Every structure is written in C-alpha cells, then in structure tokens.
Amino acid sequence: MKTKFALIVFALVLGLVGLMPTGQAAAAVEIKVAHVNAKTHPVGVGLELFKTEVEKASKGAIKVKVFHSAALGGAGDIIQGVQLGNIQMGTTTCGAMIPFCPEFDIMSLPFVFRDEAQLHKAMDGELGKTLGAAAQKKVGITIMGFSTGGIRQIESRTKIMNVSEMKGLKIRTMNDPGIIEVFKLFGAIPTPISFGEVYTALQSGVVDGCETSFISWVKSRLYEVAKYGIQVNYMDTGRVFFANPKFLAKLSPENRKIVVDGMTTAVNKIRNEYITQQQQIAAKATSLGGVIVHPDLESFRKAAAPIYDKFTPTLGKAWLQKIRNN
Structure with a gap:
C-alpha cells in the first residue's frame, strides 16, 4: 500500500522551490541516510532498498550511503545532523523526536494503538499531517513518512x-x-x-x-x-522518516521525485518487514x-x-x- 503521506510531502517540497539552474540536474548528488539499528533490522533492510531504488532510477547520478548501527551517533545526533544538513536524511522512533517537537509525545502513551494497521491509518491521515507540520515548523525538517516502530x-x-x-x-x-x-x-x-x-x-x-x-x-x-x-x-511509538528541506529543495525536479518515490517504497517495505520479523x-x-x-x-x-x-x-x-x- 502506497502511503498517502508521501504524496503530500512531494507536493509540499515542490512548492518550496522554483526552476533549478541549468546543469543542476546533471551534478552528482550524494545522500547520507542514518539510523541506529542493525543492517538486518527492518529499518536497515528498507533503507538498503531505498539505496538500490534511488541509484537505479537515477542511473547512478545519485549516490546513497546508508549508515547503520548508530554509525553517525544516536537518535538525537541524527535529528540534529539532518537539521544542520550534515546528514541529508534519517529515521528515528517518534519518541526520539519529542525533545525537539513536543507534539510527538502523544506517541509515548501506553496501550493506545490496537495494532500496526491502526497506527498506519492514523499516520497516513490527519495525525501524520499534524505531526509533519509541527516538525517542519519547530525542527526545520521535512517528514517523508511514518511506520510502526515495532511493539x-x-x-x-x-x-x-x-x-x-x-x-x-x-x-x-x-x-x-x-x-x-x-x-x-x-x-x-x-x-x-x-x-x-x-x-x-x-x-x-x-x-x-x-x-x-x-x-x-x-x-x-x-x-x-x-x-x-x-x-x-x-x-x-511509531517511526518517523525525515529529510533536510534545503537538500530536497536543491534537487532537480526529476531527482526530487526519485528520492521521494524511493523513500515511499522503503517505508512500505519497512512496514511489511516489521510485521514479518515480529512474527x-x-x-x-x-x-x-x-x-x-x-x-x-x-x-x-x-x-x-x-x-x-x-x-x-x-x-x-x-x-x-x-x-x-x-
């Protein structure tokens, strides 16, 4: 199931920028993506798929480096790295976002969601939009999707x-x-x-x-x-996937679509992988x-x-x- 949230993100990102300078699309693009889990964790599996999909769709014009197992620091370091643009994209549990954006604290209450399907429905809908807007305003990052974070x-x-x-x-x-x-x-x-x-x-x-x-x-x-x-x-607590908006804005429209589509594919893979691995x-x-x-x-x-x-x-x-x- 394609996440509706990614479509909203793509529309917002397109609104951030106008036409790119001549030759920008041809420039080499490097993306660092960070998380704290192992490569075989659902997140690691999904982000490796993101790398494969993006590099294939861009014919090698975009190079993706996935940093697993907290190689670039803990969750807070990843959020701050994406804020500053030192890391282009990252993912953490929603709970890790709370010190930066208090609105995420609703995800830290016990026994709220019945199952992953209910969480995904909420995050693909109004709740996800609300949290995405809060993160853009208070943290200065662009939310690209949500998934379960594992029970x-x-x-x-x-x-x-x-x-x-x-x-x-x-x-x-x-x-x-x-x-x-x-x-x-x-x-x-x-x-x-x-x-x-x-x-x-x-x-x-x-x-x-x-x-x-x-x-x-x-x-x-x-x-x-x-x-x-x-x-x-x-x-x-759910999991949130995010990017530096200035990085997204500098991409050509073609490359931006490749990145957004690649993350949508990765998030869907991660959702399914969580369920499979939990079983x-x-x-x-x-x-x-x-x-x-x-x-x-x-x-x-x-x-x-x-x-x-x-x-x-x-x-x-x-x-x-x-x-x-x-």
Whole structure:
C-alpha cells in the first residue's frame, strides 16, 4: 500500500522551490541516510532498498550511503545532523523526536494503538499531517513518512512475572517524558541512555534492563546481556522518516521525485518487514538463548492506567479518542 503521506510531502517540497539552474540536474548528488539499528533490522533492510531504488532510477547520478548501527551517533545526533544538513536524511522512533517537537509525545502513551494497521491509518491521515507540520515548523525538517516502530517490550537481566517485580529496577528508556512516566508507574527507575550505549550499560550492570522491540533485542544482540524478554506489548511509538528541506529543495525536479518515490517504497517495505520479523522473532530469540516471558499483563495495564490522568499530550486528549475511533 502506497502511503498517502508521501504524496503530500512531494507536493509540499515542490512548492518550496522554483526552476533549478541549468546543469543542476546533471551534478552528482550524494545522500547520507542514518539510523541506529542493525543492517538486518527492518529499518536497515528498507533503507538498503531505498539505496538500490534511488541509484537505479537515477542511473547512478545519485549516490546513497546508508549508515547503520548508530554509525553517525544516536537518535538525537541524527535529528540534529539532518537539521544542520550534515546528514541529508534519517529515521528515528517518534519518541526520539519529542525533545525537539513536543507534539510527538502523544506517541509515548501506553496501550493506545490496537495494532500496526491502526497506527498506519492514523499516520497516513490527519495525525501524520499534524505531526509533519509541527516538525517542519519547530525542527526545520521535512517528514517523508511514518511506520510502526515495532511493539515495545521489556528486556531484563532477571525474570519478571508481575509488575510488582519491576520495583527498584533500573530500566534504560528513551529520553521520552511519556515512557519515563510509564516506568515510574511500573515502579522502576527509568534511566535514559542512547541506544548505542545500551549493550555496554546492560553488560556492566549500569542498568538492569531496557525497553525496546524484540526485533531490536535480537538484531542488536541485547539478549546476550539481558536474557529475559518480557512480553508486555505496552507501546508502539511509531517511526518517523525525515529529510533536510534545503537538500530536497536543491534537487532537480526529476531527482526530487526519485528520492521521494524511493523513500515511499522503503517505508512500505519497512512496514511489511516489521510485521514479518515480529512474527518470527520469538522463535529466533529462543534459538539464540533468549527466554520469552509471558507475565501478568493486567498488572502492567493497571499500573500504567494513571498516566492518562497525569499526562496530557501536547496535542490534547481529544486526539486519543480520534485514534481509538479509527
């Protein structure tokens, strides 16, 4: 399914510029695209497809370099790099965008989306448009699409069967106010750390666990230092794909279309790859020595419930009802 959001982005980008100078289209174009996950992660797979599609469609006039595994820094570094134009394109979870654009905090509330289909419908529609406009205004980046970010779980050095067993555990979280509040309600000590530092922090005991998707748990080999995967299905923060608008504006119309179309193809691939890999990941984790734990989910739901009274998303609580009505 082609994302409607990409069409909106293309129209906005075209409106940013007029005719390009003679010879601009023939100039060599280099694109650096960055993310924090492994090459075999759904995001890595999709961005490698972006590279293939763009270089093929441009007949080599556009060269794409994909930087995997936080090679250019953590999520915040990637956002700032794209802001400054040092990196042309990037992707992070929506939660990582919150310090730069508070409107994204609606994505950090627990148990909001039923499944990936509901999230994609919201992000291809009015919610995605609203967040895209906010990011353009406040961060100075152009949103090119959204996908699921994978259903988030808890990975721990110790077995957890009930939320009461979270008490006092230091859990690595993103620097996301909603997620931090959720883990306080779970009784844990939320500890924001860049994703690229999580393995070492778990290995050294700086933290007792982390929260991420099981896909990242396996692809980043976190199961080696956090053996237990606690399946709580508590959140999907979504994922956002973005570019530097000045970079897009300098492209010839033909090259701009190739880049936008390539990212649309990549986002659709990433959406499907997340679903495919999530269906296989439990068996993969077990084969590698990880242990999937099915805790008392209701205890986690009850513990998290007060957040809806304590935390009002920047866009307002009316948006929560709009999402649930989809």
